Structures are given as structure tokens and as C-alpha cells.
Amino acid sequence: MHDTPSDRTGLAPGWRWTNSFATLGTDFYSPMATQAVAQPHWVGVSASAATLLGLTPEALQTPDWLNILVGNQTAPGSQPLSSVYSGHQFGVWAGQLGDGRAALLGELTPPPDHHGVAQEVQLKGSGLTPYSRMGDGRAVLRSSIREFLCSEAMHGLGIPTTRALSVIGADHPVYREQPETAAVVARLAPSFIRFxxxxxxxxxxxxxxxxxxxxxxxxxxxxxxxxxxxxxxxxxxxxxxxxxxxxxxxxxxxxxxxxxxxxxxxxxxxxxxxxxxxxxxxxxxxxxxxxxxxxxxxxxxxxxxxxxxxxxxxxxxxxxxxxxxxxxxxxxxxxxxxxxxxxxxxxxxxMAAKLGFPEVRQGQRELADDGLRLLAADRVDYSIFWRRLSHWVHNRENNAGTQDDSVRDLFLDRDGIDAWLLRYSEHLNDIPRGLAANLMMKTNPQYVLRNHLGELAIQAAKNKDFAAVAQLQQALERPFDEQPQFASFADFPPDWASGISISCSS
Structure with a gap:
């Protein structure tokens, strides 16, 4: 285990690498060396995740960090390893598994004056490990972009998640259903230990x-x-x-x-x-x-x-x-x-928060379940329904002069949704003005990472255009804000979105 401050880690002195997991012994892991790729390039960086380590995006985006986070260079003091585990896959005991394409570099602790917290840093897609089985240890660009964006989107939604510090691409060929290019995601978490x-x-x-x-x-x-x-x-x-x-x-x-x-x-x-x-x-x-x-x-x-x-x-x-x-x-x-x-x-x-109720109330579960049945019957867009309902409540509480049919227009069963909205309104009558809408706007997101949005960003990235990744990331980091410049990200999905196929190889 390395406890001394690193002299050169791609960042200023004062950060230090340790690896408490390594102290458990080699029954728990195998030491490994990450495998280099040629001409790595930044695809995306999370400023929010970087702050966990007391870093700014500018401090992170250096040549040394680029090579460390893609696996081309070992940071002095880090101790790359891959851990062994087993598990049930699709309900069937799968036996020994392990980090087949991930390398745990260790825990990176920032200096006290940088207000960060120690995080394990793991590279996903950095090459073969002793547990790769029949795999190549690599991750492809499309899956890496999806993981990078969704990790940070979930954090923006307030859902507990591992974080994604960066995604780095390379022209290194990887073969799945067709030839693709490689990428590496640098993930952060207090620990990556699994069931x-x-x-x-x-x-x-x-x-x-x-x-x-x-x-x-x-x-x-x-x-x-x-x-x-x-x-x-x-x-x-x-x-x-x-x-x-x-x-x-x-x-x-x-x-x-x-x-x-x-x-x-x-x-x-x-x-x-x-x-x-x-x-x-x-x-x-x-x-x-x-x-x-x-x-x-x-x-x-x-x-x-x-x-x-x-x-x-x-x-x-x-x-x-x-x-x-x-x-x-x-x-x-x-x-x-x-x-x-x-x-x-x-x-x-x-569900109480989604409905604008400050606390769970009698009859709420039946109200929510009946609403969801209406959504399912008419295949109503889930995120758009809840966001429109939030605006509907806001307009109701502020006595908007025009009739608001934005919610009922989502449904074929107008009588059903009208009856449900009437029941719902009765629950809102004794909630202080403004409270319900304010709670709903902070609970029902304007933006989620829909498959078609990720696909559009991926297609642009394949041509080395990473602007769409950055824009989508920016919107997803503040999912409850309106952000008019990203209004299209909150639109209904196009017809072709239903044809997107995502599998375990993705």
C-alpha cells in the first residue's frame, strides 16, 4: 500500500494515492497492468465529479491525466488491480466472475484545502484482466458515452450512483457485432464492492x-x-x-x-x-x-x-x-x-413529492396507481406527463387565465383523465398556494437521458464531434431547470427511437 504523497500524478503535489482494498490480500484481487492505446483524446469530463477530488476541469485536462485515465500511464503511488467476485446472472449461478475490463487504481485523496473527499478511481475498458474470460477487456465508445452521461444524469436527479469523471476515446479497434473504437470511463465511488x-x-x-x-x-x-x-x-x-x-x-x-x-x-x-x-x-x-x-x-x-x-x-x-x-x-x-x-x-x-404533496396522505397510493393505469392504457410519455402536471398545478395555483389542457391532451381517454384530475385537485385544495408546484418542479425532471438523445450524441462522437455530448451533459446536470437552449431535449422521442436496441454488449 502506498501512503506517501505522490510527486507526479498529473496534478499538483498534495494529492495522494492509497489502496485499502489491496490490504485485504491477493485472495481478493489480482495485480494488473492497464494496456495502452494510441492517440487518446478527451470525449467528456464531468466538472461536478472532478470537484469530489478537489479538481477543476482545467486541472484535470492535462496530458498526464489523459494518459493516466485512459490507462497509458500509471500514476506514481497508484496500485492497479482487478477484483474477483461471483454472482447470479439472470437468476442463474454464474460462478466466478470478476473485473473483466476494469482496473481499480486506488483511492485518491485531495489535500485538505481543496475540499474534496477520497474516492476510488476505477478505469472501465482499460484492457485485459485475469478475469476477462472470453472478453477483450475493452469498452466501446457508444457504451462508454452512455455510462458517462447516465452516471452524471442520475447524480443530477439525486439518485445514489457511481460517478463518471471522464470518458476518453481512442482509435483502437474493438470488435463487437461490428468494428468499433475503444473508450475508457474513469469511474468514482467510495467503493466498488458488490453483492x-x-x-x-x-x-x-x-x-x-x-x-x-x-x-x-x-x-x-x-x-x-x-x-x-x-x-x-x-x-x-x-x-x-x-x-x-x-x-x-x-x-x-x-x-x-x-x-x-x-x-x-x-x-x-x-x-x-x-x-x-x-x-x-x-x-x-x-x-x-x-x-x-x-x-x-x-x-x-x-x-x-x-x-x-x-x-x-x-x-x-x-x-x-x-x-x-x-x-x-x-x-x-x-x-x-x-x-x-x-x-x-x-x-x-x-410519489407524494411527484404529486406535490409535502407528505404522504390518505388515498394517495390509490390516486397514484389509478393515474399510472391511465398512462399505461394510452402509453403516455412518462416524463412529459409528470412535467406537464407540474406546470398544470403551477397554473392552477396562480389562477392562470386560460384553460390548461396540456395534461389531458396527452390522453385518448379524456373522460378518464378528467375524472382523475378532479380527484387530484381535491387533494391539492388544502395545500398552501405555491407549495405543491414548487415541490413538483424540483421532483419531476424536465430532462432525462432518453435513448435517442444518447444515440444522437454517440453518432456525432463517432465523427470526433463531442459538442453534443457536452450539451447533453450540461442539460442533464440540472434536470429540473427549464434551460430553454436545450428545450428540444425535453421533446417527445422520434418514431425511430423505439427501434433502438440495447443489449448487454452495449
Whole structure:
């Protein structure tokens, strides 16, 4: 482990690299060297993510940083490694997996006067690792742009997520369904440990390593579990319960904003309750509870409406992996049962805010469910409905002189939506003027990363035009603001958008 300040890391002295994960030992990872690519170039940089490390975009966009974040150069003091884990993929035990195309450089800590926080820095797409299996260890430009934009979009929406510091392209050829070019995303998170890390050591009966890993995560991220008196004071059961609660709240936010993850395998679930691994994701266009965004998901396991139950199933797998440490099946089940109370409470709170209610109120769930049924029946655009409803409430509260039909115009069933709006209005009558609309404008986004917007940015980027990436990123960083210059990003998707196919190779 390297604890001394780095003399040359592509940035000013004072930042330092450490790697606490490496202290666990080589049962948990393999040292690796990233593989160079020729003529790397910046595609996108997140100023917001850079501030986590106490950096400005100008300080980041140097030749040294370019080479460090694409894997051409090892920062002095960093310690690249790829970790081993296992997991269930599409509900089936897949055995040993691991970081097949990711290199953890370590934790970068900024100087105290730069007001940043230590973050693990991971490169995705930096070349072969010992866990690449049949893959090439690379990521393509299109998937890297999607991950970069969606990580920062989710942060803008207030949803827990890994962050994307940068995406860097290169002319290095990569072969998927057709020849493409390579790219590397630099991701940030307090930790990239997944449910699958615990499954790996449990499955192989490596219980000392399982305990070592659990103690490491609890000590660093869940220290209150050591002293909690709940669940008989069992630290590992309390740890499972804490992860369960974080996961439930995160998935509730997914459902409220219409986000489909697409590949909720246990190895794609963060132990910190972060959205991780943006592959075949999608934000809903037309509202369809059964929407499947992953072309590879032939059975519809990860359909939008199934995500809450899949999250619980994945947590159950984590509970099985932790059972050798908890040593009590009843305590394990009790820890998991909190999902069944936390998730509906979290969803109700999210929907209350979307409806402009300062708190959950009687009859709200029925009102929301009936509204969603109307949306599904007429395949109404999910984000546009909620944003128009926000404006409708604003106009109502401000006694706008003209009749506002913007919401009812979205529906074929005019009688149905009229009746629903009447019921909804009755709930608004006792809320102080201006409060509901203000809450809704801060909850229902004007901009989400729709598939067709990402596709347009990707097509331009293939021709080395990265302006569309930057513009889309700018809009998504402030998704609740009107931003008239980006009004087209809030339009209905074009007809061709429904033909976009996103798979696990994306």
C-alpha cells in the first residue's frame, strides 16, 4: 500500500494515492497492468465529479491525466488491480466472475484545502484482466458515452450512483457485432464492492475471507453496525439490514423516475446502495410497466415493474452469502424483511413529492396507481406527463387565465383523465398556494437521458464531434431547470427511437 504523497500524478503535489482494498490480500484481487492505446483524446469530463477530488476541469485536462485515465500511464503511488467476485446472472449461478475490463487504481485523496473527499478511481475498458474470460477487456465508445452521461444524469436527479469523471476515446479497434473504437470511463465511488464479492467467498467456503471482507466494509462504511442493539446486536445481521434499506430506497427512486437498469445481476448490485454498471439501461418513454430495455433479456426477468422484486431476490442471495457470519437464519430473514416495509414507504414518499404533496396522505397510493393505469392504457410519455402536471398545478395555483389542457391532451381517454384530475385537485385544495408546484418542479425532471438523445450524441462522437455530448451533459446536470437552449431535449422521442436496441454488449 502506498501512503506517501505522490510527486507526479498529473496534478499538483498534495494529492495522494492509497489502496485499502489491496490490504485485504491477493485472495481478493489480482495485480494488473492497464494496456495502452494510441492517440487518446478527451470525449467528456464531468466538472461536478472532478470537484469530489478537489479538481477543476482545467486541472484535470492535462496530458498526464489523459494518459493516466485512459490507462497509458500509471500514476506514481497508484496500485492497479482487478477484483474477483461471483454472482447470479439472470437468476442463474454464474460462478466466478470478476473485473473483466476494469482496473481499480486506488483511492485518491485531495489535500485538505481543496475540499474534496477520497474516492476510488476505477478505469472501465482499460484492457485485459485475469478475469476477462472470453472478453477483450475493452469498452466501446457508444457504451462508454452512455455510462458517462447516465452516471452524471442520475447524480443530477439525486439518485445514489457511481460517478463518471471522464470518458476518453481512442482509435483502437474493438470488435463487437461490428468494428468499433475503444473508450475508457474513469469511474468514482467510495467503493466498488458488490453483492457478488460476498457470494464468491461463501460459495467457495472461504469463510475467513468472507469475514475479512465483511469487517472491512462494516469498518469503513457501516461502523454503526458494530454497536447497534437491533437484531440481537449481531453486527453482520445489522449490516445486511443496512444494505437492504439503502437498496430499497434506491430502487424506489428508480421506479419513481422511470429508470430501467436492464441487468440487475447480483454482481451488478453495489454494497453501498449505489446505481452501478450502466449497460442496457433506459428511461421510460411511453409508460409501460412491462417494458424490457435489455435486448438480451429474453425472459423479461428485468422488466421495469419487476425491478423491486428482483432487488429483494438479490438481497436474499446476499443474505445467504452472509449466513455463515450471521449464524442465525431467523436473524437473516428478519434483516431482509425490512425491505418489505422500507420499499413501499420509500415509493410512497417519492410519489407524494411527484404529486406535490409535502407528505404522504390518505388515498394517495390509490390516486397514484389509478393515474399510472391511465398512462399505461394510452402509453403516455412518462416524463412529459409528470412535467406537464407540474406546470398544470403551477397554473392552477396562480389562477392562470386560460384553460390548461396540456395534461389531458396527452390522453385518448379524456373522460378518464378528467375524472382523475378532479380527484387530484381535491387533494391539492388544502395545500398552501405555491407549495405543491414548487415541490413538483424540483421532483419531476424536465430532462432525462432518453435513448435517442444518447444515440444522437454517440453518432456525432463517432465523427470526433463531442459538442453534443457536452450539451447533453450540461442539460442533464440540472434536470429540473427549464434551460430553454436545450428545450428540444425535453421533446417527445422520434418514431425511430423505439427501434433502438440495447443489449448487454452495449
Amino acid at each position: 457478488g464479492h460476498f457470494e464468491h467467498f461463501c460459495h467457495h467456503n472461504l469463510h475467513p475471507q468472507l469475514r475479512q471482507l465483511a469487517d472491512y466494509v462494516i469498518d469503513r462504511f457501516y461502523p454503526a453496525c458494530h454497536t447497534a442493539t437491533t437484531l440481537n446486536g449481531n453486527a453482520y445481521a445489522n449490516f445486511l439490514q443496512a444494505v437492504t434499506e439503502r437498496t430499497a430506497k434506491m430502487v424506489a427512486q428508480w421506479q419513481a423516475v422511470g429508470f430501467c437498469h436492464g441487468v440487475m445481476n447480483t454482481d451488478n448490485m453495489s454494497i453501498l446502495g449505489l446505481t452501478i454498471d450502466y449497460g442496457p439501461f433506459q428511461f421510460l418513454d411511453a409508460f409501460d410497466p412491462g417494458h424490457i430495455c435489455n435486448h438480451s433479456d429474453n425472459q423479461g426477468r428485468y422488466a421495469f415493474y419487476k425491478q423491486p422484486n428482483v432487488a429483494y431476490w438479490n438481497l436474499y442471495c446476499l443474505g445467504q452469502a452472509l449466513l455463515p457470519l450471521i449464524e442465525d437464519q431467523d436473524l437473516t430473514i428478519a434483516a431482509l424483511e425490512t425491505y418489505k416495509t422500507i420499499y413501499p414507504v420509500a415509493v410512497d414518499a417519492c
